[in-house]
Amino acid sequence: GCDRWADCCSCLKLQTHTMGLVYLLQIDEEVAKLLELKARLGGDDGKHQFVLKTAKGTRDYNPKQMAIREKVFNTIISCFKRHGAETIDTPVFELKETLTGKYGEDSKLIYDLKDQGGELLSLRYDLTVPFARYLAMNKITNIKRYHIAKVYRRDNPAMTRGRYREFYQCDFDIAGQYDAMIPDAECLKIVYEILHELDLGDFRIKVNDRRILDGMFAVCGVPDDKFRTICSTVDKLDKMSWEDVKKEMVNEKGLSEQAADQIGEYVSMQGGMDLAEHLLQDQKMSQSKQACAGLSDIKLLFSYLQLFQVTDKVVFDLSLARGLDYYTGVIYEAVLTQAGVASVTTEAQNGAPGSTEESVSVGSVAGGGRYDGLVGMFDPKGRKVPCVGVSIGIERIFSIMEQKAEVSAEKVRTTEVQVMVASAQKNLLEERLKLTAELWNAGIKAEVMYKKNPKLLSQLQHCEESGIPLVAILGEQELKDGVVKLRVVATREEVSHTVDIHTRTAKGF
Amino acid sequence: GCDRWADCCSCLKLQTHTMGLVYLLQIDEEVAKLLELKARLGGDDGKHQFVLKTAKGTRDYNPKQMAIREKVFNTIISCFKRHGAETIDTPVFELKETLTGKYGEDSKLIYDLKDQGGELLSLRYDLTVPFARYLAMNKITNIKRYHIAKVYRRDNPAMTRGRYREFYQCDFDIAGQYDAMIPDAECLKIVYEILHELDLGDFRIKVNDRRILDGMFAVCGVPDDKFRTICSTVDKLDKMSWEDVKKEMVNEKGLSEQAADQIGEYVSMQGGMDLAEHLLQDQKMSQSKQACAGLSDIKLLFSYLQLFQVTDKVVFDLSLARGLDYYTGVIYEAVLTQAGVASVTTEAQNGAPGSTEESVSVGSVAGGGRYDGLVGMFDPKGRKVPCVGVSIGIERIFSIMEQKAEVSAEKVRTTEVQVMVASAQKNLLEERLKLTAELWNAGIKAEVMYKKNPKLLSQLQHCEESGIPLVAILGEQELKDGVVKLRVVATREEVSHTVDIHTRTAKGF
Numbered sequence A, B: 001g002c003d004r005w006a007d008c009c010s011c012l013k014l015q016t017h018t019m020g021l022v023y024l025l026q027i028d029e030e031v032a033k034l035l036e037l038k039a040r041l042g043g044d045d046g047k048h049q050f051v052l053k054t055a056k057g058t059r060d061y062n063p064k065q066m067a068i069r070e071k072v073f074n075t076i077i078s079c080f081k082r083h084g085a086e087t088i089d090t091p092v093f094e095l096k097e098t099l100t101g102k103y104g105e106d107s108k109l110i111y112d113l114k115d116q117g118g119e120l121l122s123l124r125y126d127l128t129v130p131f132a133r134y135l136a137m138n139k140i141t142n143i144k145r146y147h148i149a150k151v152y153r154r155d156n157p158a159m160t161r162g163r164y165r166e167f168y169q170c171d172f173d174i175a176g177q178y179d180a181m182i183p184d185a186e187c188l189k190i191v192y193e194i195l196h197e198l199d200l201g202d203f204r205i206k207v208n209d210r211r212i213l214d215g216m217f218a219v220c221g222v223p224d225d226k227f228r229t230i231c232s233t234v235d236k237l238d239k240m241s242w243e244d245v246k247k248e249m250v251n252e253k254g255l256s257e258q259a260a261d262q263i264g265e266y267v268s269m270q271g272g273m274d275l276a277e278h279l280l281q282d283q284k285m286s287q288s289k290q291a292c293a294g295l296s297d298i299k300l301l302f303s304y305l306q307l308f309q310v311t312d313k314v315v316f317d318l319s320l321a322r323g324l325d326y327y328t329g330v331i332y333e334a335v336l337t338q339a340g341v342a343s344v345t346t347e348a349q350n351g352a353p354g355s356t357e358e359s360v361s362v363g364s365v366a367g368g369g370r371y372d373g374l375v376g377m378f379d380p381k382g383r384k385v386p387c388v389g390v391s392i393g394i395e396r397i398f399s400i401m402e403q404k405a406e407v408s409a410e411k412v413r414t415t416e417v418q419v420m421v422a423s424a425q426k427n428l429l430e431e432r433l434k435l436t437a438e439l440w441n442a443g444i445k446a447e448v449m450y451k452k453n454p455k456l457l458s459q460l461q462h463c464e465e466s467g468i469p470l471v472a473i474l475g476e477q478e479l480k481d482g483v484v485k486l487r488v489v490a491t492r493e494e495v496s497h498t499v500d501i502h503t504r505t506a507k508g509f
Helices: A019-042 A063-082 A104-109 A128-137 A182-198 A210-219 A224-238 A242-252 A257-267 A273-281 A289-307 A339-350 A374-378 A394-407 A429-441 A456-466 A476-481 B019-042 B063-082 B104-109 B128-137 B182-198 B210-219 B224-238 B242-252 B257-267 B273-281 B289-307 B339-350 B374-378 B394-407 B429-441 B456-466 B476-481
Strands: A093-095 A121-123 A143-152 A166-175 A203-209 A314-317 A330-336 A364-370 A387-392 A419-423 A446-448 A470-474 A483-488 A494-498 B093-095 B121-123 B143-152 B166-175 B203-209 B314-317 B330-336 B364-370 B387-392 B419-423 B446-448 B470-474 B483-488 B494-498
Touching: A063 A143, A063 A182, A063 A394, A093 A128, A128 A143, A128 A166, A128 A374, A128 A387, A166 A182, A166 A394, A182 A203, A182 A289, A182 A330, A182 A364, A182 A387, A182 B429, A203 A210, A203 A289, A210 A224, A210 A257, A210 A289, A224 A242, A224 A257, A242 A257, A273 A289, A273 A314, A289 A314, A289 A330, A289 B429, A364 A394, A419 A429, A419 A456, A429 A446, A429 A470, A429 B182, A429 B289, A456 A470, A470 A476, A476 A483, B063 B143, B063 B166, B063 B182, B063 B394, B093 B128, B128 B143, B128 B166, B128 B374, B128 B387, B166 B182, B166 B394, B182 B203, B182 B289, B182 B330, B182 B364, B182 B387, B203 B210, B203 B289, B210 B224, B210 B257, B210 B289, B224 B242, B224 B257, B242 B257, B273 B289, B273 B314, B289 B314, B289 B330, B364 B394, B419 B429, B419 B456, B429 B446, B429 B470, B456 B470, B470 B476, B476 B483
Parallel strands: A203 A314, A419 A446, A419 A470, B203 B314, B419 B446, B419 B470
Antiparallel strands: A093 A121, A143 A166, A166 A387, A203 A330, A330 A364, A364 A387, A470 A483, A483 A494, B093 B121, B143 B166, B166 B387, B203 B330, B330 B364, B364 B387, B470 B483, B483 B494
């Protein structure tokens, strides 16, 4: 499962290859564009205003952002490892044709590389298609893997909302032929653990099944060829009212009012295992074999979730549709429900703490589902490898954590230095360097100023600025006595330590 | 400092901008290429043979390779952190113009993105230019940072030798106006620590200074405009004999035989602080102010290296030139000297253990130097930020570690799972899932098979294959007794543990 984690979900449509034609059109466009550029440059005198910026929709991560990023990654990776996942990596670009026909309309958002002679390449758009390519290429039929890496989309960025053209995806997937709903339940357990540990506030995990949606559309009288388009309208229920969704179904998509109303009844339903049980008895719904298969699996899933003790956050929600077309079974999406998080955003933005009125939904922070057909698209013989996965909306989580850090009194440390080796007197550079090396050799994180005679004040200031807790102060008297004065920066408390800097016994720190 | 870490060093030439002209030529080329492609595709019937591969010169990392990669990264990052470094990240692509004029002839190896309307972008070629761009853009005048990320070069890959079009760079740099040679000495200390900890065998760190090279060329009678080209010939001394290098100087580069011979005398010199002292007294060399400045700094550097206790591996070598043109002061390069490592390669390749005759130099595994001018190229007012850095040749290190793992008896684990929850009897799926969740909740890395009734043998086999040390076996009797049988997979030793799986007290593991 992989997604943009943003307001507009990407819609992956399993199109057939139409490369030849598309190329011909693109080439004409390219030629026109280049000729225009040539004309433009020709009129120029060659002078050039240098622009100091990153590419549109991208950003540098500064040390503070990196410290937050590392903390989030550590939590997530620990969870993946606790569940026995391996990890793989794939190249940042794939053959263009590997991505062709996988993303439907959104293919226009793919970054292509220039044809510099050789293969036609594109930057990866997600991690799921490269994963499927990897499995098919290496004939792997079962694996539990995570992959954290950047993906690329030529979208209109809304960077203030944590939406970029270069952004991380953080995927966990289980591939293999297993008994129903066991790996699926583990994916939900993982989402639960991660959101719990990241401490982002309360959350809900919505669950549904593509077969239930399809069955529901069938029994409500939606024509087969309108399943996908009606499904994508249902997907908007988290941002639009039912009235507007119904209008779109009837007016734009040509559905009968009666069918729409019946759908409306179903998609308002939320519950747990009991709701699945109830719908299995539902006169209409029970007519669809597909729906019944999905409902039985939802029941089974909930029984496993009970064993995993996570049902308090999971809700069976018939309005959950998910944008991606490749899902074949269970689908899920986690959303933060606590106003607190959104209000953090508001506070950070307008500097008015406590004004929670403007708090809005922060949207989904994880999602995924079962996609049993994707790997088969890559296998020359079409052999299927059933897969279920989850993608953590890591960029959104970064945003929330950055905002939290912003309003928090606690300072984010960007280094882990434990001790600064300083001196109050002049001409002690050699002694400082020697002691610092001793500390490094003992595995202690230590720093020393790169000046012959730094002022004590500037050395102490550096400690305070970067949160170094201890400072080892060398002086003539201490050297004579064979000791080092160790000061706790915060309290200014001092103790003397005996240090024989000739025989590497500085482990007393 | 940044480099390809391969046989042919990349040569960064600080050219002036000639973008306008270059574009005009490129556009004509592009138009011709596209029209040709159009003709080719037009003749095609649209059918398309699907190729299942990664892009030329790139590779996937499988879980085993990732486990090795993670281990190497952990060692290196620990060292960087011990030295108080922060980390940053930059986008994988930069504005094309940011890279223009930074890499000389090698600019042709830059991957450009297709112009899809918007900015012209290129994939980063190294991490040093983005770092300089970052410093100038954010007006940062001092920072100690590391950056580990992939860079891209449209080179002819020699993948068997660990050379790819997509490969990692692993850079540590200190930017700021500091007292001479202190940060430079720390960079060498870091190289020493990392190579020592990675346990790759014996190594040497060669040190030289660009000012000594330039001074040497001057006093040997090399014309000013031939410094760079003669320098790049000297750089070949690690792969070519002096005779061949001399031939190139005289025959190809038009140097006088006498000048070449004088250079030959100098570049054969190796030593320590004593050699620097000796050359400061050298009648010829002492005529060059530049050389003297460099020699004094080498002396100072060695005095700091003595304090850091690393002089046993460092050698002042006048033949070290380094390919990159942006260096302005001290330069260094670490090479593995132990035949053992190369012989591992040989063994792994031809399966003949002990045949060390074919062992060849594995080349440099780290290198860098001082580049005081690069940031100024990005600053609108040309403000300089002195920098010194080192780049660890991580891809070569991966190769060596992979080969070592290949010939080693020890199996590389790709997961960290501590315990497998199994059952010998049927119908215990619920109990297995429940216990597994207890273990996860207690922070224990645990796995369970995704089958209702897996065979005990297949559960044990999985443990052996993936190196899981413990298996918790559930059975009717154990459940009745309220215990779990815990078996050490390797020895088959068994003990019973009391486990109350209702109250989360499974921490006894």
